[in-house]
Amino acid sequence: MPQVMVVARNFMDMVAALPASKLDMLYDSAFICEAVLRSLPPLAKKYALQMLYMLAPLTVAAMEEWVLDEYAAKHRVAIDKLLQLRVFVEMRDRRKEVSYKMNQKFQGNMQKYLIDGGSLPREPVPLSVTGRLPASADLEAYALDQWECFLLQLINSSQVEKGTSFSSSMMKTFQRSLLSSRDGEAPKLTENGFQFLLMETNSQLWYIMREYISSAEERGVDPTDLISFLLELSFHKLGAAYSLNTLTDVQRIATRDLAELGLVKLQQGRKDSWFIPTQLATNLSASLSDSSSSKEGFVVVETNFRMYAYSTSKLHCEILRLFSRVEYQLPNLIVGAITKESIYGAFENGITAEQIISFLKQNAHPRVADKIPAVPENVTDQIRLWETDRNRVDMIPSQLYEDFPSKEWFEQCCDHARDHGYLLWEDTRRMKLIVRGEFHPEMREFLRRQR
Amino acid sequence: MVNAIKGLFISCDIPMAQFIVNLNASLPASERFIVHMLDPTHMFVQPHVAEMIRSKIGEFRDQNSYEKPQ
Numbered sequence: 001m002p003q004v005m006v007v008a009r010n011f012m013d014m015v016a017a018l019p020a021s022k023l024d025m026l027y028d029s030a031f032i033c034e035a036v037l038r039s040l041p042p043l044a045k046k047y048a049l050q051m052l053y054m055l056a057p058l059t060v061a062a063m064e065e066w067v068l069d070e071y072a073a074k075h076r077v078a079i080d081k082l083l084q085l086r087v088f089v090e091m092r093d094r095r096k097e098v099s100y101k102m103n104q105k106f107q108g109n110m111q112k113y114l115i116d117g118g119s120l121p122r123e124p125v126p127l128s129v130t131g132r133l134p135a136s137a138d139l140e141a142y143a144l145d146q147w148e149c150f151l152l153q154l155i156n157s158s159q160v161e162k163g164t165s166f167s168s169s170m171m172k173t174f175q176r177s178l179l180s181s182r183d184g185e186a187p188k189l190t191e192n193g194f195q196f197l198l199m200e201t202n203s204q205l206w207y208i209m210r211e212y213i214s215s216a217e218e219r220g221v222d223p224t225d226l227i228s229f230l231l232e233l234s235f236h237k238l239g240a241a242y243s244l245n246t247l248t249d250v251q252r253i254a255t256r257d258l259a260e261l262g263l264v265k266l267q268q269g270r271k272d273s274w275f276i277p278t279q280l281a282t283n284l285s286a287s288l289s290d291s292s293s294s295k296e297g298f299v300v301v302e303t304n305f306r307m308y309a310y311s312t313s314k315l316h317c318e319i320l321r322l323f324s325r326v327e328y329q330l331p332n333l334i335v336g337a338i339t340k341e342s343i344y345g346a347f348e349n350g351i352t353a354e355q356i357i358s359f360l361k362q363n364a365h366p367r368v369a370d371k372i373p374a375v376p377e378n379v380t381d382q383i384r385l386w387e388t389d390r391n392r393v394d395m396i397p398s399q400l401y402e403d404f405p406s407k408e409w410f411e412q413c414c415d416h417a418r419d420h421g422y423l424l425w426e427d428t429r430r431m432k433l434i435v436r437g438e439f440h441p442e443m444r445e446f447l448r449r450q451r
Numbered sequence: 452m453v454n455a456i457k458g459l460f461i462s463c464d465i466p467m468a469q470f471i472v473n474l475n476a477s478l479p480a481s482e483r484f485i486v487h488m489l490d491p492t493h494m495f496v497q498p499h500v501a502e503m504i505r506s507k508i509g510e511f512r513d514q515n516s517y518e519k520p521q
Contacts, residue, residue: 341518392467393508395501398460400487401453409453424460425489432487434460434495447453 012039014210015227016084022224023086027105030113035231036085037110044078048087048102052110057091057101122246124237125274133276136239139265143278146262147201148315150208154178155189155197155318170257173215174208191350197319198351198359205280208261225250233263233277234284241267241274297363301338303376309334310365322346323356338379343386353387397437398424401447404431409450416446458486459501461494467508468492474507 015026015036026032037048051058067075079100082088088100127133134142154174178193189197196204209230216223229251236242244252244266255275259266263281267274298311299320307324309316312332320326323346324336346356357380364374373380404410410431417423422439426432435443461471468491475485487495496504 339518340516389512393461393463393471393504395504396460396462397498398458398495400456400458400495402456403452403454405452413453425493427489434489437457440455440457444455 012036012085014213016081018224018227020086024103024105025224026228027086027103027109029228029232030109031232031235032228033106033109034113035234036087036106040081040085040087041078043074044081044087047078047082048110051088051100051102052107052114054102057099059097059099061097063100122242124240125243125272131269133239133241134265139239139276139278142265143262143280144201146260147205147280148313150261151197151204151315152318155193170215173218174211176211189349194322194346194349194351195355197322198355200362201280202283205261205263205284209284212257221250221253226254229254230284233258233281236277236282238277238279238282241276244273244275297365297369299360299363300365300368301360301375301379303378305338305379305382307336307338308365309336319359322349323351338383340386343383344390347387347390353383356383396424398434399437399440399443400432400434401443402430402432407431412450413443413446417443456486456495458498459496461496461504462492465491468494470508470511471496471504474504 015023018026027036037045040048047063063079064072064075079088083090083100086103087106089103091099091101093099153171155178178196179189196207199207213223213226213230216226225248244255247255255264255266258264258281259275261280262278263284264275264277267276298309298316300308300310302308307320309320310333311317317326317329317334320334320336323342324338325342326334326336328335343353343356347353357375360375360380361373368374401413404413410428410433414423414426414433417433417435417439420439420442422436423433424436425434461468463471471494472485472488475483478484484497484500485494486497489495
């Protein structure tokens with residue numbers, strides 16, 4: 001069973017993991033303050049607002065009086081989050097009493113923000129300069145197209161038509177944990193890679209952004225700059241044009257990379273050039289849980305295990321190939337069958353039955369999506385059955401103990417192992433017991449003490 | 452003196468257990484790996500045979516399936 005999962009944490013976890021000085025630097029920007037405030041859980045949000053005009057530090061005891069005892073856990077979570085993001089700063093006075101004070105920069109920025117509202121560091125370029133801007137549907141199509149192109153290149157598919165201009169070293173960083181390449185062999189997707197392909201766009205995007213940010217230092221770019229730019233970008237208006245001249249050099253280079261990923265569209269005017277954020281960019285700081293994709297599905301699965309995918313996308317075809325047998329491909333339709341062999345092939349690659357089923361459900365064609373269930377039950381059940389069929393034999397490394405000199409001793413050992421939850425099997429009559437292998441040192445110690 | 456033996460604890464359904472027993476019996480005496488047959492669905496075997504058993508089961512499963520030619 002695959003234990004590794006591609007973790008798709010959200011943006012704020014990454015921000016919280018920054019060292020304190022960097023984090024304080026981030027708070028120079030009012031947008032980041034706002035983005036951080038938005039990301040907080042409700043209670044923490046309330047605390048932050050409550051403390052907004054409080055200049056003196058507040059003791060922990062005083063704060064605890066705000067909550068009823070039964071909600072102490074929630075209070076703790078909220079405070080932890082605030083401390084982690086350094087919205088609150090812990091202080092100790094002479095009597096060792098702990099109190100919290102709001103981060104001064106954060107406080108100042110938020111107060112200002114409340115009074116004049118936020119304004120982006122750059123204004124949209126007026127329409128008179130840009131002329132007609134792409135319609136939102138076009139922009140969306142562009143973004144998805146670009147993203148798909150990137151993904152195809154990422155998995156080294158032979159179907160790439162136009163490559164992105166990422167340097168191969170950059171592509172390597174992205175592929176680091178998704179592809180495994182042994183010397184002299186074509187790179188193969190790893191378990192992570194397969195799971196990555198089955199994730200929804202936002203999680204994928206986030207994963208790539210994380211790699212992009214964490215590899216920033218190798219490229220001589222401060223990750224903090226990138227994070228602050230990305231957060232700022234998510235506040236830009238979807239589909240409006242912003243001049244490239246307002247950006248710093250680091251940001252301009254980043255913009256070029258982001259354009260490759262489909263986060264922004266670059267356009268060139270007569271004198272000026274500008275970028276247009278797409279919905280991939282504006283969704284970036286949204287937490288992953290509430291960004292359920294509203295993309296229209298394309299897969300119809302029939303009770304006879306045939307699968308029809310109405311898609312022109314090569315990426316979709318590649319993904320379907322992961323777990324089904326593609327029989328023919330028409331310009332807008334992929335016909336395949338879910339067979340035992342194809343599903344086993346997927347299991348070999350570390351994809352689980354649940355992932356396949358949830359992929360089929362999430363991408364169900366609108367015609368079948370309203371039906372309950374969207375994927376026929378006999379198909380989902382069969383996929384699960386095939387998976388359990390692989391796990392019919394359960395093997396646990398263990399230790400067998402026998403030849404106990406007395407019944408009492410045997411019973412004591414049994415009880416000891418059982419109390420710790422490591423007992424696998426016992427035979428009272430023949431005085432044999434089996435415990436999990438990792439418990440052996442402890443068991444040996446116990447036997448020695450008994451003697 | 453209590454005796455400790457390192458090994459694998461296998462739990463499975465009855466047909467699979469029979470398959471493993473049969474596999475064990477088909478090997479020459481020096482290579483047999485079942486240490487104790489505990490009950491019809493549990494057994495205790497030598498520690499190094501996990502991969503071998505898994506691959507044999509895989510082979511057995513493949514014999515029972517047929518893929519239609521493309």
